[in-house]
Amino acid sequence: xxxxxxxxxALLIAFAxxxxxxKTSVRLTxxxxxxxxxxxxxxxxxxxxxPSLRPFEEPAAAPSVPPPLPEVAEPxxxxxxxTSDVAADQPPPLVPPLPQAQAGFEExxxxxxxxxxxxxxxxxxxxxxxxxxxxxxxVGPEVRVALGALFxxxxxxxxxxxxxxxxxxxxxxxxxxxxPAILTAAGTAVAFATIYAAYAxxxxxxxxxAFVLLGVVALGTLAAALLHGPALAGLGxxxxxxxxxxxxxxQPNYWALYIYLAIVTAAAxxxxxxxxxxxxxxxxxxxxxxxxxxxxDAGVETVAPHVFHVVVGFALAxxxxxxxxxxxxxxxxxxxxxxxxxxxxxxxxxxMLIVLASFHDGLALIGFTVLIAATLAVAWRAPSxxxxxxxxxxxxxxxxxxxxxxxxPELLVxxxxxxxxxxxxxxxxxxxxxxxxxxxxxxGFGGAGxxxxxxxxxxxxxxxxxxxxxxxxxxxxxxxxxxxxxxxRSIPFAILAVVLAAxxxxxxxLLTRREERPxxxxxxxxxxxxxxxxxxxALTFALEKGWLTIALALMSLGTAWIxxxxxxxxxxxxxxxxxxxxxxxxxxxxxxxxxxxxTTPILNWLLWGYGVPAASFWGASYLMRRYGDDAPLRAxxxxxxxxxxxxxxLEIRHAVNDGDMLAxxxxxxxxxxxxxxxxxxxxxxxxxxxxxxxxxNVGAVILTxxxxxxxxxxxxxxxxxxxxxDAISGRLLNILILTYAFPAVLMLLLSYAVAGxxxxxxxxxxxxxxxxxxxxxxxLEIRRIYHGPVLTSGVTSAAEQYTYSIAWLGFxxxxxxxxxxxxxxxxxxxxxxxxxxxxxxAFLVDMSALTGVWRALSFIGLGLVLVAxxxxxxxxxxxRQQQAPPAQPAG
Numbered sequence: 001x002x003x004x005x006x007x008x009x010a011l012l013i014a015f016a017x018x019x020x021x022x023k024t025s026v027r028l029t030x031x032x033x034x035x036x037x038x039x040x041x042x043x044x045x046x047x048x049x050x051p052s053l054r055p056f057e058e059p060a061a062a063p064s065v066p067p068p069l070p071e072v073a074e075p076x077x078x079x080x081x082x083t084s085d086v087a088a089d090q091p092p093p094l095v096p097p098l099p100q101a102q103a104g105f106e107e108x109x110x111x112x113x114x115x116x117x118x119x120x121x122x123x124x125x126x127x128x129x130x131x132x133x134x135x136x137x138x139v140g141p142e143v144r145v146a147l148g149a150l151f152x153x154x155x156x157x158x159x160x161x162x163x164x165x166x167x168x169x170x171x172x173x174x175x176x177x178x179x180p181a182i183l184t185a186a187g188t189a190v191a192f193a194t195i196y197a198a199y200a201x202x203x204x205x206x207x208x209x210a211f212v213l214l215g216v217v218a219l220g221t222l223a224a225a226l227l228h229g230p231a232l233a234g235l236g237x238x239x240x241x242x243x244x245x246x247x248x249x250x251q252p253n254y255w256a257l258y259i260y261l262a263i264v265t266a267a268a269x270x271x272x273x274x275x276x277x278x279x280x281x282x283x284x285x286x287x288x289x290x291x292x293x294x295x296x297d298a299g300v301e302t303v304a305p306h307v308f309h310v311v312v313g314f315a316l317a318x319x320x321x322x323x324x325x326x327x328x329x330x331x332x333x334x335x336x337x338x339x340x341x342x343x344x345x346x347x348x349x350x351x352m353l354i355v356l357a358s359f360h361d362g363l364a365l366i367g368f369t370v371l372i373a374a375t376l377a378v379a380w381r382a383p384s385x386x387x388x389x390x391x392x393x394x395x396x397x398x399x400x401x402x403x404x405x406x407x408x409p410e411l412l413v414x415x416x417x418x419x420x421x422x423x424x425x426x427x428x429x430x431x432x433x434x435x436x437x438x439x440x441x442x443x444g445f446g447g448a449g450x451x452x453x454x455x456x457x458x459x460x461x462x463x464x465x466x467x468x469x470x471x472x473x474x475x476x477x478x479x480x481x482x483x484x485x486x487x488x489r490s491i492p493f494a495i496l497a498v499v500l501a502a503x504x505x506x507x508x509x510l511l512t513r514r515e516e517r518p519x520x521x522x523x524x525x526x527x528x529x530x531x532x533x534x535x536x537x538a539l540t541f542a543l544e545k546g547w548l549t550i551a552l553a554l555m556s557l558g559t560a561w562i563x564x565x566x567x568x569x570x571x572x573x574x575x576x577x578x579x580x581x582x583x584x585x586x587x588x589x590x591x592x593x594x595x596x597x598x599t600t601p602i603l604n605w606l607l608w609g610y611g612v613p614a615a616s617f618w619g620a621s622y623l624m625r626r627y628g629d630d631a632p633l634r635a636x637x638x639x640x641x642x643x644x645x646x647x648x649x650l651e652i653r654h655a656v657n658d659g660d661m662l663a664x665x666x667x668x669x670x671x672x673x674x675x676x677x678x679x680x681x682x683x684x685x686x687x688x689x690x691x692x693x694x695x696x697n698v699g700a701v702i703l704t705x706x707x708x709x710x711x712x713x714x715x716x717x718x719x720x721x722x723x724x725x726d727a728i729s730g731r732l733l734n735i736l737i738l739t740y741a742f743p744a745v746l747m748l749l750l751s752y753a754v755a756g757x758x759x760x761x762x763x764x765x766x767x768x769x770x771x772x773x774x775x776x777x778x779x780l781e782i783r784r785i786y787h788g789p790v791l792t793s794g795v796t797s798a799a800e801q802y803t804y805s806i807a808w809l810g811f812x813x814x815x816x817x818x819x820x821x822x823x824x825x826x827x828x829x830x831x832x833x834x835x836x837x838x839x840x841x842a843f844l845v846d847m848s849a850l851t852g853v854w855r856a857l858s859f860i861g862l863g864l865v866l867v868a869x870x871x872x873x874x875x876x877x878x879x880r881q882q883q884a885p886p887a888q889p890a891g
Contacts, residue, residue, distance in 0.1 A: 241287040254295055254305035261291055262312045269320040276329060278339055281321050285343050288313050292350040296357035306354045307367035314347035314371055318378045318385075325382035334383040334458040341387025344375055348388065352395040360403055362433055369437050372396060376448050386461045389448075393468040393475075396441055400479035403434060431484060438476040445472035450507045450527075459519030466523035470530035473500055474537065481541060494542035501534035512566060525570035532558055532574070546593040546609050552582045553613030553643075556636065560620035567627065575620050576632035579639040582613055590650070591661055599659040606654060610647035614640060625691065637695040641684070645703070648676040667726055670714035671739025677707035678746035685753045704750065704766070707743075711769065715739055721780060727789035734784065740777035744770045764826075771830050775837075778807050801845065808838040 241264065265288050272280040292309060295302045322340040324331025331337070351368040358364045375392045379385045449469015453462050477500060481493045508527040511520065532555045539551035556578035563571035591597050592609030617640035624633045650661070652672045657663035684700035687693075721728055721736075728734050751766035783791045786800045812834035819827030 241291070252295065254302055255308075257291070258305050258309040258312070261288060261309065262316070265313055266316050266320075269316050273320050273327065273329065281339055281343065285313075285317065285321075285346050289346045289350055292353065296353060300358065300361055303354065303358050303361050303364050307351070307363060310347050310350040310354065311367055311370065313350075314344060314374060317343040317347060318374065322378060322382050323384040325378055325385070328382070331382060331384050334456040334461055336386050336458070336460060336464075337384035338387070340382065340384040341391070344378065344385055344388035345391035347371065348375060348391055348395050352399055355399050356402055360399075360430065360434070365433060365437060368395075368399065369440065372441055373444060376444055380448065380452070383456050383458065383461050386464050389468050390464055393445065393472045396445075396472055397475040397479070400434070400438065400476055404479040404483040434483075435480065438480055442473040442476050445469045446503065449523075450511075453511060453520060453523055454514065454517045457518055459522070462517070462519035463522045463526070466519075466526045470504065470526050470533075474530060474533055477534075477537060481537075485541070489544065490541050494538045497534050497538035497541055501531050501538060504528075504530035504534060508566075521568055522570060524566070525568040525574070528559075528562055528566065528568065528571060529574050532562070532578075544593070546605055549582055549585050549592055549609050550612045552578050552585065553616040556582070556639075557616040557620045557623075560623040560636075564623050564626070572624060572627075572630065572632040575624065576635040579617060579620075579636050583639060583642070586610075586646070590646075597654065597659065597661065601655040602651060604654060604659075606647065606650050610643050610650065614643035614647055617643060625693075629693065634693070634695045637693060638699070641680075641695070641699045645677070645680060648680070649673055652676065665714070665719075667715070667719040667721065667724065667739055668735050670710055670719055671735070671743065674707045674710050674715065674743045675738065675746055677703045677710070678743060678750055681707065682746070682750050682753050685750070685757070689757070707747075708769065711743060711773070715743070715773075716776065721791045722783070725790060725792050728780075728784050728791065729789055731785070732781070736777055736780050736784065740773050740780060744773035744777060747773060767826055767830070771833065775808070775811070775834065778811055779804060782807055805838055805841055808834055808841070812838060 241261075265284055268280060268284040271277070272284065288309075292306060296306065319326045320328060321343045322328045323337045325340075328340070348371055351364075351371045355361070355364045355368045372392050372395075375385075375388050379389045446469045449465045449467075452465035452469075456462060477493070477496060481487070481490065484490075485493055504527050508524055508531060511524045511527065514520065535558070536548075536551040536555045539554075540548045543551070556575045559571050559575040559578060563575070586592070586609075591605075593605045597606060598604040617636055621633060621637045621640055624636060652669055653661060653663070653665075656666060656669045656672070681700045681703040684696045684703065688696035688700065718724065719726070728736060747766050747770035751763045751770065754763045754766070780791065782800065782803050786797065786803075787794050812831045815827050815831035815834060818824065819829075819831060
C-alpha cells in the first residue's frame, strides 16, 4: 500500500473528475448541436410554407372568390397581382437552416467554465473540510468519515436529481457543461477518498472490506457512465484498476486480485459494447495486461492465478469486444478490425510472458496452448480478429525459440545423457510436453491455413492464414531441432522436414486447381515457399554443416523451376530471397565449413560450397529470363556471377597457398586472379550480346576494372619480381608465363571482344595494357636468364642490355608482320610504339651503357631493321594500298 497523504490523493482525484467532466461536456455539446440542426430543417420549411401568425391568433378563412381589382388600377399593379397569384400556386421553397452562431466569451464563461470550476470546487471543498476538521480537532475520526460519506451521497443524489430534471424539462438543450455528470463525478471521487481514508488513515476497515467497497464504488461509477457519458466511465475505470494498488496486505492474494479484475474487466467491456466506446475497450485491455506483470517472478505458486487472469480476460474480449463473434459489435465485410485483433494479441502476449517467466511450467504451457487454439477458433468465426492469428504465430515462435536457446544445451550432448540425480532429464517431461504442444500447434496452424482459403472476400484474410500456416510449422521444426539435436546431423528431423514439404506441396497443388478467389495466388506462393523451405531444412538436417549453403542455393533453382510450371509472380522474388540468404551465409563464413576445407586442390569443400550454388544460380537465371527482365532476375544473375568469381578466386588461393586461406597474396595468386577476371569478362561480354542484361554488362566492366587494378598494383608494382625479391624458379617455363604472358593475351582478346560494342577508348586501353604486359614478360624473362631466380641480384651487363634491344626490336617486327598479314592497324601501331621505345633505348641507354662491339652491333642491327621497315611500308603495304581497286559507284 502506498503511504500517500489524503489531501494529495483528493487533489488528484478531483482534477481527474474535472478532466473527465470536461470531455463529457464537449461530447454532449457536439451531439446537441447535431440534433438542433436536424430538427431545424423541417421546422423552418413548415414556417416558410405557412403564413406568419401571432400568438393565440386564428388563421383567417380564405375567400372563395378573389376580390375584384379596382377599375382605376394601374396596369403595373394588375401585372403584380397576376404574378403573385402564379407564385402562390408553386410549392414553397425549402430554406436551409442558418448556421449557429459561435458562443461568445460571456456565454462560454457563464455556461461552461463556471460549472466545471464549480464541480472541482465541490470536490476540493469536501477534502479541505475533512482536512480542517483534522487540524482543528473539531470532530473525531468516526465523524469525519461519516460526514465524508454523507457529502458523497449528497453529491451523487444531486447529480441524479439534476439529470432527471433535465430529462423531463421542455427547454431546448443548450451547448453547456453537463452539470449532472460533474456532480456525479465529484460524488464518486469523494466516496472513493472517504473509503480509502477509513482504511489507510484510521484503520476502520479491514483490507478485504476496503477492497470490496472501493471496487463497488468503481463499478458503480462505470454503471453511472451509461447515463452520464464517457468521461465518467474513464474515471470509474481508472479507479477500478488502481484500487488494488491502494489496498494491499503483507501477503498478496493473486486469486482475489484476478477475480476482482475479471469482474471489473467484464463490466468495462460490457459498457464499451453497449455504448460502442472503442477507447474504453482498448484502455481496459491495456490496464488488464499491466496487471499481468506483478508476481511473474514469484514462483510456481503464482502460475495458476496468472493463467486464470489471461484466459478469463481473453474469453471476455472474445465474447464482448471482437466484432462479429458472439456478443461483439457487428462486423464489416470481412475487414480486419484493429481492436478485435489487438485485444486478443495482448492477452496472447501475457500468456507468452507467463510461460517464459515460469520457465515453461506445464500449467503455463497448457494455458498458452489453450489461448492459441482459442485464437484460431475465434478468428475462424470472425475475420475481424484475423490479425491475432499472425500474433499467435509470432508468440509461438518466441516461446519455442526461447526454450531452444535456454542456458543448458550441454545436457543434450553429454555422451551418456544426463547423469541420474544430477539435474532434469533433457529428453524427459519438458521435451515431451513441448513435442506434443508443437505437434498440436503445427497441425492447427497448417490445417487452418489451408482450409481458410476461399472463405473471405477480403484478400488479406486468406494470406494471413496461409502465412501463419506455413511459418509456424517450419519455425517449430527448427526450434525442436536446435533443442533436441543440438544443430547436429539428424535423420529423424530430416524425415519430418520431408513430410512437412510433402504436405505443403500437396496443399500447393490442391489450391492451384481451385477457381480464382481473393488472395489465392499469394497463398499458393506461400505454400510453395513452405515446400522449398522444408526441403532446404531436410537437406540441412540430413547433411553436414556446409550443405546448408548448397541446399539454399538449390532452393533458388527449384523456385525458378516451380515458377516455370506455376507462374506465380511471388516465386521470382522468392528465388532472389534464397540467393540473398546464400550470400549472407558466405559472408558469415567464406570457407563454408570453417577450417575443414581440406588440403586437396580443386576437389575440396570450396568446389561444392561455391560451384553448386553458382551452377544453381545460373540455371535459375536462365529459367527466369524466359519470362522477362526484372529485379529478382537481376539479383539472381548478380549472385551467379559473384559465386562463379569467388569459386575461381578461392580455389586459386587454396591451391597456391597449400590450403592456407589466410595467407598473404603472392605474385602467382594475383597473376592467376587477373587471368580469371579477364576470362570471365570475355565470357560476360559474349553473353551480354545475347541476353542484353544490364547485370552481365556491369559485371564485365567490374571484372575488367578489377583485373586492371590488380595488374597495375600487384603485377607491375608491389609484387613485381624486380621489386619484391621473389624467386622465379624454372628457366623458360616459369610463373612469369602465368602472371605476364597469359594476362597480355587475355587483354588482347578482350580488346577485340569489346571492339564495336564499347567506346574505342575502352578497347584501346585494353590493347595498351596487353602491350605493356607483353613487354614486361619479355624483359623479365631476359632478366631471369641473366640473373637467375632472384632478378634483383647482380649487375646489368652489356650483353644483357644488347639482348633487351634485340628482343624489343624483334617483338616490334613480329607485331608489324602480324599487322601486315591480317591488315590490322592496331597491330602496326603497337609495332611502331615498340620500335620507338627501342630507338629511345638505343640513344638513351645503349649509347652510354654499351661499349665496343656491343654498341656497334646494337646500332647496326637497329639501323638495318629500320631500313627494312621503311622498305616494307614503301614496297609492300603502300603498293597494296595503291593497287587496291577503286570503289564502284552505287547504283
